[in-house]
Amino acid sequence: MNLSKTDVGFMAIATGLIVANLYYCQPLIILIAKEFAIPEDQAGTITYLTQAGYAIGMFFMVPLGDKLERKKQIQFTTLAAVVALIIAATASNFRMLQIASFLIGAASIVPQLILPLSASLASPEQRGKVIGTVMSGLLVGILISRTVSGFIGAWLGWRGMFWIAAVLCVLIVVVIQKKFPVNKPDFKGTYGELLQSLFSLIKTQPMLREATLINALSFAQFGAFWTTMVLLLSGDPFNFNSATIGLFGIVGASGALAAPLVGKLGDKGNPRVVIGYGCLLLLISFIVFYFSSESMIGIMIGIVFIDVGLQSVHISNQTRVYSLLPEARNRMNTVYMSFSFLGTALGSAFGLWLWNFGKWHAFSIGGAMLSVASIIIYALTYKRK
Numbered sequence: 001m002n003l004s005k006t007d008v009g010f011m012a013i014a015t016g017l018i019v020a021n022l023y024y025c026q027p028l029i030i031l032i033a034k035e036f037a038i039p040e041d042q043a044g045t046i047t048y049l050t051q052a053g054y055a056i057g058m059f060f061m062v063p064l065g066d067k068l069e070r071k072k073q074i075q076f077t078t079l080a081a082v083v084a085l086i087i088a089a090t091a092s093n094f095r096m097l098q099i100a101s102f103l104i105g106a107a108s109i110v111p112q113l114i115l116p117l118s119a120s121l122a123s124p125e126q127r128g129k130v131i132g133t134v135m136s137g138l139l140v141g142i143l144i145s146r147t148v149s150g151f152i153g154a155w156l157g158w159r160g161m162f163w164i165a166a167v168l169c170v171l172i173v174v175v176i177q178k179k180f181p182v183n184k185p186d187f188k189g190t191y192g193e194l195l196q197s198l199f200s201l202i203k204t205q206p207m208l209r210e211a212t213l214i215n216a217l218s219f220a221q222f223g224a225f226w227t228t229m230v231l232l233l234s235g236d237p238f239n240f241n242s243a244t245i246g247l248f249g250i251v252g253a254s255g256a257l258a259a260p261l262v263g264k265l266g267d268k269g270n271p272r273v274v275i276g277y278g279c280l281l282l283l284i285s286f287i288v289f290y291f292s293s294e295s296m297i298g299i300m301i302g303i304v305f306i307d308v309g310l311q312s313v314h315i316s317n318q319t320r321v322y323s324l325l326p327e328a329r330n331r332m333n334t335v336y337m338s339f340s341f342l343g344t345a346l347g348s349a350f351g352l353w354l355w356n357f358g359k360w361h362a363f364s365i366g367g368a369m370l371s372v373a374s375i376i377i378y379a380l381t382y383k384r385k
Helices: 005-022 026-036 045-066 070-089 094-107 111-121 124-156 158-179 191-204 206-234 242-246 248-256 259-268 271-290 296-322 326-380
Strands: none
Touching (some): 005 045, 005 111, 026 094, 026 124, 026 158, 045 070, 045 094, 045 111, 045 206, 070 094, 070 158, 111 124, 111 296, 111 326, 124 158, 191 206, 206 242, 242 248, 271 296, 271 326, 296 326
């Protein structure tokens, strides 16, 4: 079947609401630190535990989308996210919250099941546009989640945000049952063979290796920024509360509107050219950040650069990856996105380490170094389409 605009719209909304589970915690770090009487950087560990859970969940669960009926898998995994969110909302100590954060990440892999589903159902000439539209839902979910979480945290406390997220996931299960199409995959092997094939894909697909490495570095920059930014804005000279910090997600969301355009550019030309421009935008963002430790305007400009740059890299790479082996889209996506979000987790941890080492300027220099590394990899493989 072909996807209608309504189908794509529902997929984008579901993707955005579920991926938001990964990012609700970021503006809440300050509130969590106060309740459990721990340092703010220790509270910040839940950000990369969530991302690590996401990466591991993708590696072991997303490949099943090439073996199981995808609609049922999406529903079951979303219900698992509900359970994890309730554990977080009722956590009696920080250790339990850390475990719950990891489980939230592992159970919030649904967007990485929806994206291959949308790619499988879209016509080849529309695939980039469809992926871009669904990705715009994902990116808006990532960025608006911080704004929503900041306000809910200031209004109802950090636990209230996790309760609301659990209710939203229950509603998504109902929508999926009514609106998502049944989609049966072709893989007939065992689960062990399915996982083993991931390593075969890494070995035999040079484009997959290149796209994954560049994307992992780009996601590391993204994770480092959004974790470290909370520490900057909560201290001098800004002293913002969680609600005000969350507002910065709106600035990033304005950049997310570029996602469908990036997808269309990839359909019409060589998406690798767009990746090069995205890598440059990411580098420029960290140059802007370096000179903006006390400038609100500078930080907002940098946010737009980092978000548009990341979209340009990610959507273009994803379009290339999905074009390789249609029968293995879930497994290709597993390799690509597992390492990408592992990059986010390591980037968040790297950002916290840089902050402790030399505050905002150290973070900016470290982020720029990651940008330069991705540009070098891009330049060394410039002949690859």
